[in-house]
Amino acid sequence: MNQTLIIVGAGHAGGRAALTLREEGYSGRLILIGDEAHLPYERPPLSKGVLQGSTDLAECSLCDSARLAALGIEHIAGNPASRLDPQHHRLQLADGQWLTYAGLLLATGGRARRLPQEQANVFYLRTHDEALALRNELKPGARLVVVGGGFIGLEVAATARGLGCEVTVLEAGPRLAARALPPMISEALLALHRQQGVDVHLNVALECVHADAVQLVDGQRVPCDLVAVGIGMQPNIELAAAGGLEVGQGIRVDACLRTSAPDIYAAGDVCEFRLGGVYQRQETWRNAEAQGRHAALNLLGKELPFERVPGFWSDQFDWGLHSVGAMTARSVSRALPDGGLLLFCLDTNARLQGAFGWAPGNRAARDIKLCERLITASIALDVASLADADTSLKHLLRG
Structure with a gap:
C-alpha cells in the first residue's frame, strides 16, 4: 500500500x-x-x-x-x-x-461538557491549555468548588488540596464516580477525600454560578473564588x-x-x-x-478483532485506584495491608469478570494485572480463596 x-x-x-x-x-x-x-x-x-x-x-x-x-x-x-x-x-x-x-x-x-452559564471564574479540564489556565488560579488559600464527583473532578480536587486550596466537591448523585465504581470503592474514595479536608456534598444540584459563590437548587450558597467543572465529555x-x-x-x-x-x-x-x-x-x-x-x-489490512479487556487507573492523593474488566452484581472483597482492598466481580459461575484495587501508591497494580489474566482464563474460582489474603492470585491462576 x-x-x-x-x-x-x-x-x-x-x-x-x-x-x-x-x-x-x-x-x-x-x-x-x-x-x-x-x-x-x-x-x-x-x-x-x-x-x-x-x-x-x-x-x-x-x-x-x-x-x-x-x-x-x-x-x-x-x-x-x-x-x-x-x-x-x-x-x-x-x-x-x-x-x-x-x-x-x-x-x-x-x-468537556459545559455549564449552560458562562462565567469568567469557571474552568474546564480537557486540554493542555485549559489545564494551564486552571493552574494559574490554584493559589494557596483559593476557594475552589469542583462540580462533578467523577475521576476528573476528584483528581483536580486532590491536586488543589495539595497546592493549599480550600476545596468543595459537588456531586449530583448519591455517591462518587457511581458510573464506574462499585459502592465499596466509592465509599473508600469519599472517606479519603474527607480525611484530606475536601468538603464533599452528595445529592446536590447546581442552580447558578456567581462571581463569589455557587448557588445550589436547595438554596445553599457555597462561597468560592473559582469553579472547576468535571461533568463528563x-x-x-x-x-x-x-x-x-x-x-x-x-x-x-x-x-x-x-x-x-x-x-x-x-x-x-x-x-x-x-x-x-x-x-x-x-x-x-x-x-x-x-x-x-x-x-x-x-x-493496513490486518482484519484483527479488537478484544482488549477494558481498564483504567486514577491517582487520588497518595492512593491509587486500578480497575480491569466490568462490574457485576456479585462481588467478593479481600483486605490489603495499609487499609487497601481488592474487589472481585464475578458472574453466576464464579468466573472473574472485573476487579478493582484500592491501595496506597501503586501497590494494587500487580494484583490487577493478575486479575486480567484470571478474566482471560475464564475459570471458575473459589470464593473463599478470593477473599483470603493468604491465597495468592497466582495460585488461583494455576488452578
Missing part, C-alpha cells in the same frame, strides 16, 4: 496510530490533522502533574516535532476537518482544500454524523473498529464499540493506546 492515509484527531489515539503505521512499515503519505496546536499528548497528567506544575507538555507528548518530521508524518494544526465525503473518499479542511484518502481514521475525541461525532456514518453515543464500529464506511475506522474516546454485546465508549488512557495501535494495523 502506498496511498494516502489520513488521521483526523491528533490526540493520544490518533498520535499512537500514526506512529504505529510507520513502525509497521507503511511508507505512503500520512497526514495527521489536529484541532489543537500541540503535538499528540497523553491526557492523564493534565489533572495531576501539569496542574501541579511538576510536568510540562514535552513530558506528556508521544513524540517531538523532530521525530514526526523524521517519520514523514504531516501534522496539520489549526486547520481542522470540516466535511467528510465517504462516497468519494475525501475530506475537506476548514480552509476549503480537499484531501483524498485511501484509508481514514477518525480519532476526534471529545470536548461530549464526543465529537459531528463530522462523522454529517458524513452519513452510523453514530450513537459515539462513532459506531464493528469488531475490527471499522465504521459503517468500509475504508474509515474510529478509535479512542469517540469510538463506540460492542463489549459483551452492548455498545459503549471507553474514555481511558488504556483504550486510546490500545485502539490507536489496533486501528493502525487494520488500516
